Amino acid sequence: xxxxxxxxxxxxxxxxxxxxxxxxxxxxxxxxxxxxxxxxxxxxxxxxxxxxxxxxxxxxxxxxxxxxxxxxxxxxxxxxxxxxxxxxxxxxxxxxxxxxxxxxxxxxxxxxxxxxxxxxxxxxxxxxxxxxx
Numbered sequence: 001x002x003x004x005x006x007x008x009x010x011x012x013x014x015x016x017x018x019x020x021x022x023x024x025x026x027x028x029x030x031x032x033x034x035x036x037x038x039x040x041x042x043x044x045x046x047x048x049x050x051x052x053x054x055x056x057x058x059x060x061x062x063x064x065x066x067x068x069x070x071x072x073x074x075x076x077x078x079x080x081x082x083x084x085x086x087x088x089x090x091x092x093x094x095x096x097x098x099x100x101x102x103x104x105x106x107x108x109x110x111x112x113x114x115x116x117x118x119x120x121x122x123x124x125x126x127x128x129x130x131x132x133x
Contacts, residue, residue: 004073007042008033008118009050009060009080013087017100018119020109021053024095030112031119033077042078050082054098055091058082063122068114079118103128 008031011019020029034049036042046060060080068075088100101109103123111119 002074004075005036005078006033006075007036007046007060007078007080008115009046009058009082010063010119010122011050011054011056011058011082011084013084013100015087015100015102017087017102018106019054019089020099020101020106020111020115022097022099024097028110028112028115029097029099030115036078043080046080053093053096054089056084056089058084063125066118066121068117075114077114077118079122081122 010031013019019031021032022029032046032050032053034045036045043060047058050056050058060082063079063081066077066079068077089098099109103119106119
């Protein structure tokens with residue numbers, strides 16, 4: 001089992017909402033993320049992926065690394081944050097669904113488990129209490 005390196009990015013608009021993206025054939029939403037290839041800069045990987053998925057140009061700010069170990073995988077995610085000036089984006093892809101949610105409202109949203117962990121850690125870091133009951 002090798003270690004896979006990923007980068008995820010929490011995108012926050014000027015209303016404090018977080019952007020989640022879902023492929024239409026998937027059940028769960030996630031934050032934009034990319035798999036880091038050897039020789040590729042993490043922030044370049046994120047900028048390219050966010051532009052492709054959302055049409056947004058962002059300047060990622062590093063938050064923290066996170067280690068995720070499961071039975072058959074070992075992942076390191078280099079989590080980032082980006083703020084955008086607008087309230088939304090106007091980019092549409094036929095294969096994607098987008099949703100903006102306030103931090104306290106995402107608990108009922110079907111999320112990729114790793115995304116849920118990243119968001120909860122970020123909210124804990126900024127002192128936002130999430131009701132997980």
